[in-house]
Amino acid sequence: MKKLLLPAVVFGLLACAGAVFAQSADKAIGLDNPVEARKWLMKSNGAAAGLGGAIMKGEVPFNPAVAQMVFRNMNNVAYGFGHYFPEGSQEGSRAAPAIWERPEEFRAALAKFEADTRAGIDANPQDVAAFGPLFQQAASNCQSCHATFRLPE
Amino acid sequence: MLKKAALALIVLLLMGGAVFWLITAPSRLDRAALANFPPGDVARGERVFWAGGCRSCHAPAKATGDAELLLAGGDALVTPFGSFYAPNISPHADGIGNWTLEEFANAMQRGVSPEGESYYPAFPYTSYARMSEQDIADLFAFMQRLPAVAGEAAPNELSFPFNIRRGLGLWVRLFLNKDPIVALDEASSDQVRRGQYLVEGPAHCGQCHTARSFWGMGGLVTAQWLSGAPNAAGQGGIPNITPSEDGIGSWAQSDIAYFLESGFTPEFDTAGGSMVEVIKNMARLPAEDRNAIAAYLKAIPAHPAP
Numbered sequence: 001m002k003k004l005l006l007p008a009v010v011f012g013l014l015a016c017a018g019a020v021f022a023q024s025a026d027k028a029i030g031l032d033n034p035v036e037a038r039k040w041l042m043k044s045n046g047a048a049a050g051l052g053g054a055i056m057k058g059e060v061p062f063n064p065a066v067a068q069m070v071f072r073n074m075n076n077v078a079y080g081f082g083h084y085f086p087e088g089s090q091e092g093s094r095a096a097p098a099i100w101e102r103p104e105e106f107r108a109a110l111a112k113f114e115a116d117t118r119a120g121i122d123a124n125p126q127d128v129a130a131f132g133p134l135f136q137q138a139a140s141n142c143q144s145c146h147a148t149f150r151l152p153e
Numbered sequence: 154m155l156k157k158a159a160l161a162l163i164v165l166l167l168m169g170g171a172v173f174w175l176i177t178a179p180s181r182l183d184r185a186a187l188a189n190f191p192p193g194d195v196a197r198g199e200r201v202f203w204a205g206g207c208r209s210c211h212a213p214a215k216a217t218g219d220a221e222l223l224l225a226g227g228d229a230l231v232t233p234f235g236s237f238y239a240p241n242i243s244p245h246a247d248g249i250g251n252w253t254l255e256e257f258a259n260a261m262q263r264g265v266s267p268e269g270e271s272y273y274p275a276f277p278y279t280s281y282a283r284m285s286e287q288d289i290a291d292l293f294a295f296m297q298r299l300p301a302v303a304g305e306a307a308p309n310e311l312s313f314p315f316n317i318r319r320g321l322g323l324w325v326r327l328f329l330n331k332d333p334i335v336a337l338d339e340a341s342s343d344q345v346r347r348g349q350y351l352v353e354g355p356a357h358c359g360q361c362h363t364a365r366s367f368w369g370m371g372g373l374v375t376a377q378w379l380s381g382a383p384n385a386a387g388q389g390g391i392p393n394i395t396p397s398e399d400g401i402g403s404w405a406q407s408d409i410a411y412f413l414e415s416g417f418t419p420e421f422d423t424a425g426g427s428m429v430e431v432i433k434n435m436a437r438l439p440a441e442d443r444n445a446i447a448a449y450l451k452a453i454p455a456h457p458a459p
Binding site (some may be wrong): 046047049050053057094096139142143144146147150151152153 | 214384387388389390391392411415416417420421422423424425426427428429430432
């Protein structure tokens with residue numbers, strides 16, 4: 001029972017956040033505003049990476065369910081992210097022109113991110129030693145994608 | 154009358170040419186000092202190699218694993234002056250295989266090729282000028298042990314007048330300066346001083362993170378050291394890494410060291426653009442070097458973004 005406490009709390013918080021989020025629908029996030037949506041998704045990615053990093057640093061104790069959530073969150077972003085780059089949405093964002101100039105390369109980068117995070121989900125690591133390499137592999141996508149597809153500030 | 158004027162003009166032009174030739178002559182290292190360079194150590198040289206970031210320009214960006222050390226030349230560095238192609242520096246005859254330590258030191262620290270030509274400052278010799286003789290000797294020893302790769306890199310594609318290489322001799326006279334950039338407090342720790350050596354020397358951070366004089370063509374504006382600059386190799390800007398609000402003042406020393414190892418900021422955003430290459434090199438250094446760089450970055454004067 002105790003084992004499920006933390007995941008239950010996390011899930012509960014996410015459900016509440018979801019409800020609050022739905023309330024602020026007048027913000028028109030989502031397909032109506034692709035630039036905002038993709039920034040928002042990336043912030044979720046950052047939160048997941050932050051949690052994974054905190055586990056690696058020993059600041060947060062390892063828990064298999066939490067590890068699953070880290071990978072699942074990043075996997076969700078990998079799944080949806082590519083849909084938020086319609087033509088003409090480069091203006092006012094840090095999305096690099098390379099996204100539209102080399103779409104196959106962008107697709108491949110997203111596919112790799114999806115595969116690396118799915119590997120983490122499927123492996124279902126039960127301790128930090130198993131979690132570490134899987135998380136490093138998934139997190140390595142952050143920099144490799146940003147190197148090419150995001151402009152400096 | 155006209156003949157005299159024409160003669161006077163020719164003499165003037167010849168004198169002008171001679172003056173130009175003299176002021177653009179390469180400035181080599183002192184010969185006596187070169188003779189005293191210590192023997193190099195290969196293992197120490199590898200540490201210098203990662204600090205210096207050589208592979209980021211001299212090997213293709215996408216190279217991984219063993220291919221990272223095939224230094225036959227890298228991707229184009231596209232700047233407002235045109236495209237630079239870093240040459241072959243593997244120990245092959247097409248690279249530096251036939252070079253002496255003296256020639257290597259002159260290239261690294263004075264920007265002079267064995268043939269007496271100046272290198273473009275896209276090669277950051279104004280930073281490498283601050284490296285110790287031991288580090289140069291160690292690096293040379295390490296590089297002679299790397300795989301020898303045949304082939305010459307493409308020539309630079311530069312717009313006029315930047316394609317007149319001779320003019321660089323004057324640029325070097327004006328802008329090459331080995332003095333320490335930041336006047337550290339007398340009581341600064343060894344760690345901070347090691348960080349100063351790395352940042353102002355081999356790691357050459359200032360080459361991207363500091364604004365240049367003369368509309369981007371001059372030397373680094375040391376009064377705005379590491380406070381950011383336009384991205385010379387593309388769009389956007391290079392961030393301020395001084396301890397100011399515009400910079401990384403809110404980061405702890407351990408945050409900076411962690412960033413240099415992992416590429417993750419305290420908010421778990423990541424490095425992007427050319428910094429990704431730098432992180433790959435920094436990650437290969439011992440932790441004490443990353444900590445030293447971090448300590449130095451907390452100790453330097455805070456500047457607002459230019």
